[in-house]
Amino acid sequence: MRLSPLVAASTEAVLREILRFVGPADITLSRYFRENPKLGPRERAALAEAVYAVLRNRLVYTNFSESGSGPAMRRMALLGLAETVGVESIGGLVETESQWLTRVMQIDRTTLPLALRLNLPEWLLKRLTQQFGEEGAVAFAEGLNRAAPLDLRVNTLKANREDVLSALASAQIECAATPYSPLGVRIGVKPALQHIALFQQGAIEVQDEGSQLLVQVVGAKRGEMVVDFCAGAGGKTLGLGAAMRNTGRLYAFDVSEKRLAKLKPRLARSGLSNVHPVVIAHENDAKVKRMAGKVDRVLIDAPCSGLGTLRRNPDMKWRQSPEGVQELTAKQASILAGAARLVKPGGTLVYATCSILEEENEGIVTAFLAGHAEYSLVPMSQVLAEQKIPLEMGDYLKLAPHVHGTDGFFAAVMRRQAPVTSSPAEE
Known part of the structure; x- marks a missing residue:
């Protein structure tokens, strides 16, 4: 018609x-x-x-x-x-x-x-070619230029993936389990989710599989104190809360009260009661400093160029610039250094972006580790094996649309060294 x-x-x-x-x-x-x-x-x-x-x-x-x-x-x-x-x-x-x-x-x-x-601006095509070579840049760009599927995360406090898949299939909604995230469901044709009972009841949330994997990488456990440092509207916060089985204390920090306000109706649907949204002025806010050295795990999904999300936000490639990226890297380094103070000895720090540029990813982590001897990198291959996620990675998590079917994501896991204590024989 x-x-x-x-x-x-x-x-x-x-x-x-x-x-x-x-x-x-x-x-x-x-x-x-x-x-x-x-x-x-x-x-x-x-x-x-x-x-x-x-x-x-x-x-x-x-x-x-x-x-x-x-x-x-x-x-x-x-x-x-x-x-x-x-x-x-x-x-x-x-x-x-x-x-x-x-x-x-x-x-x-x-x-x-x-x-x-x-269909990339000249500066971005040049960066991709420098990082991946011409053939790799072409494959990456073609992946970014395809429309993204709709991924859902199953809220394990209210459902399991098998039941969700069955319910969606019964409603004539084409769906399948995601290949890497154990909680992910990929939808074929995008339905009006707000009218689906599973969504209204909080059993499912919209979340790209790559974002779900970031939550898995954090490895949050029952009873821990965890901070989602740049929480935004709280998609990863909800995943962390479910992983903690609604126990312990989970803080959602963000500089935007408006963004955190969007978390409230999602929290109400999710059934979580261990989440504490906190508006902060900046990474050195007194609210942050009061928690220094007390937190088991900190996730920093840092503000970034967003160039890994071009499947969903294709305008970003035209709105972003090399100068903008340079400004972001200074902010990313500052946020990472500020958030790192929260982690207690033996605790875990996860730095992540939805960027594909090395200066926002490996560059930030390498510089941080060079200036913070108390932290060491945990190879991502080890983290993924512990979480039983079937992905081949090296030191970092690096996801790409044309390879993994996700948005472009980067993550690094770092551990703060526990203080060395002397044995009685050494004293």
């Missing part, structure tokens, strides 16, 4: 704002939908998919649009819709637009120059 002409017009309108790159695309889309309630569910879905197609394929679409006629932003909107719903489903096309779109969509994109084909 053909879409209303309103969809093309609306896609054009929202792209005018999103392509200014002054804020996150998902927030701009949500605001547009609130301001335009006449758009139905099918129209909203088509619009959103078209916008994300444009963000993923911006360079090649810009090149293609030069051959068309009419307003440039309409041509971009039509290319996004043609990519996602097909030319024949777009309502309101004039004959010249239909002919142009049909011709353009038949172009073999494998014949295009590499930069156009990969």
Whole structure:
């Protein structure tokens, strides 16, 4: 069935704002939908998919649009819709637009120059090529340019994975167990989760499998004191709380009261009562210093470029810059040093990002360890073996969409040395 002409017009309108790159695309889309309630569910879905197609394929679409006629932003909107719903489903096309779109969509994109084909800004393609070589950079970029699946984490306080898979299948929702996370479920077609009983009851939460693995790597246990240092809206906090079986004390620190407020309804659904959200001003806040040397495990999911999440947030590659990354690395180093003070002797510190850039990952950890002799790196291969996660890694967790089917994630596990005590014979 053909879409209303309103969809093309609306896609054009929202792209005018999103392509200014002054804020996150998902927030701009949500605001547009609130301001335009006449758009139905099918129209909203088509619009959103078209916008994300444009963000993923911006360079090649810009090149293609030069051959068309009419307003440039309409041509971009039509290319996004043609990519996602097909030319024949777009309502309101004039004959010249239909002919142009049909011709353009038949172009073999494998014949295009590499930069156009990969749809990455020049600086980012250069960084990936330096890190992975040209062949590796191409594979990585192609993985980042694919739409992400919908992953769910089973809340073990309320359900197990087998029962969740069975319930989803009974509801005619295509699903499968994730290959690495023991609590993950991957959904085929994305349903309206808020209407599903499992979600309403807190038995499932939306969380990428890579993010679930970060929680597994922390290894939180019953009765411990744990801190999620950059908790945000609390996806990992909820996973940590469930791993602790709702015992001990779990602190969710964040500098944004607004982000932590989003955790409250999720906490209510989850059944957790051991979580304590705390707003801090910065990593050296007095609230942080009071807990120095007392915490069993600290997870730092540091603010980063977000370039590992381009499958979900393709606008990030156009909004980020080398200068922005450089500013982030200074912040990451400061946060890691501040959070490390919390860990008690013998405790565990986990530094993680959803970045794929070495300067935000290995670079930060290497510099930290060089200046903090009390900490040592725990090889990720050892951590994963202890957690019975079937992944081959070296010293670090490095996840990639084209290899693991997850977002791009990095994590390092460090242990604070327990003080050496003298034996009676030595005294």
